[in-house]
Amino acid sequence: MAFVVLLVVAVAVVVLVVRATAAAGGALRPPRPAQRPRPPRDSRPMAPDDDPEFLRELGRRVRRDDGSPA
Template structure:
């Protein structure tokens, strides 16, 4: 019976040591850091793109001579 108790305590100690090592390993300077998640670049609709609207207005003025 004492053997089972010692075995359970030994397993608990090993689990705690592994968890502590995992936490401290992530904080070390040499450990690779996880990369931040990037948002996928989504296309901008023409009516939401300020550069497109400026270019459209410039073309309208050049073609017509008066603002659109």
């Protein structure tokens, strides 16, 4: 029986603490800091097949008779 009373008292204390915190305008967790803006991305190609220099080199390799790399 004492365990049940202790459990009820513990639940009541938790509920009262949560309500008091909410009434005071506080939050249970501190607010997250503002995120810094991301730097702008480079305008470079994202994949090799988007790179004009890579495509030129690939064209040179395809046109070669022996197929060896440049």
